[in-house]
Amino acid sequence: MTAALRNYLIITGNYWAFTITDGAIRMLVVLHFYHMGYSPFAIAMLFVFYEVFGIVTNFVGGWLGARIGLNRTMQVGTAMQIVALLMLTVPNPLLTVAxxxxxxxxSGIAKDLNKMSAKAGVKLVAGASDDQLFKWVAWITGSKNALKGIGFFVGAALLSLIGFQGANLALVLLLVLGLIATFTLPSGLGAMKGKAKFSALFSQDAAINWLAAARIFLFGARDVxxxxxxxxxxxxxxxxxxxxGAYLALWVVGYGIVQ
Structure with a gap:
């Protein structure tokens, strides 16, 4: 096995594990808090910071990766998701809206740090072959939606089988394995020798900046x-x-396969 393939499998494996937990935690929160008597509006409010901080992380994530390395941003994102899941293992009376x-x-910060690190990391480890790069990026992009769909089902199934707190602990164990694997990635993957300028966050092409802004509303509308x-x-x-969970999983997995 070549070093490039090994690094690709590590990045993809961590990303898959994370994506399953990302889909699962959404189902867990929605279904558990609806079962606890929360209104649909209150449940929607639980995801406001997830979306807002995800947008902020998307904005600065590439800049951060260029400064400390994509392997570090992936590790930080995975560790933050573990902390977010552990926070949800407290008794129900402590699970306030705030x-x-x-x-x-x-979780929103963690998700976009991990996603950015995985997609950019794959481009770096793929080597000079455009054909290989296209195939690897297509696999990791398409698999994201398929694995998120599986995560929807996993979250709903775990909630029925072992309850909310137990489900979150099970997801933590999955992520710990993914986190350990990332420590074998090359140090400073994707880090720039010079300091990355904050002004580089914006594209020189105004059309790309407008497209990025439009995606915020697109994803927000989808999640609502x-x-x-x-x-x-x-x-x-x-x-x-x-x-x-099964219905949503089939929908998203089918979308991922097409993608």
């Missing part, structure tokens, strides 16, 4: 109806947690 919003803020409204509605009409 507390869960804080945990989701950490798909991540919150749809599962809450399905549970409200009598669907079991497992069926809600």
């Amino acid at each position: 507390y869960v919003m804080a945990a989701q803020a950490l 109806w798909f991540v919150v409204a749809l599962p809450v509605y399905l549970v409200s009409i009598g669907w079991d947690f497992e069926w809600v």
Whole structure:
């Protein structure tokens, strides 16, 4: 096995493990808090900081990766997700809206640090072959949605089998394995020799900046109806947690396969 392939498998494996937990934690939070009696609006509020801090991290993540290395940003993102999951293992009376919003803020930062690190890292380890780069990026991009769909089902199934706190602990164990593997990646992967300038966050092409801004509203609109409204509605009409997770999983996995 070549060093490039080994590094690609480590990056992809960590990203897959993270993506499963990202999909699972969404189902866990939505279904558990609806079961606790929270209104759909209150549940949606739990994800506000997840989205906001995800946007901020997307904005500065590349700059940070260029300064400390993509291997470090991947490790930081994975560790932050572990902390966010552990925060949700406290007893139900301590799971206030503000507390869960804080945990989701950490998860939002972690998700975009990990995603940025994985996609940029694959481009670096692929080598000079454009054909290989295209195939590897296509696999990691398409697999993201498929694995997130699997995460939806895993979260709903774990919630039914071992409860909210137990499910979060199970996800922590999965991420710990992924985190350990990343310490074998090359040190300073993608780090610039000189200091990255903060002004480099913006593209020289105004059209790209406008496109990036439009994506914020696109993803926000998607999450409002798909991540919150749809599962809450399905549970409200009598669907079991497992069926809600399975339905959303099939939808997202199918989308990922097409992608």
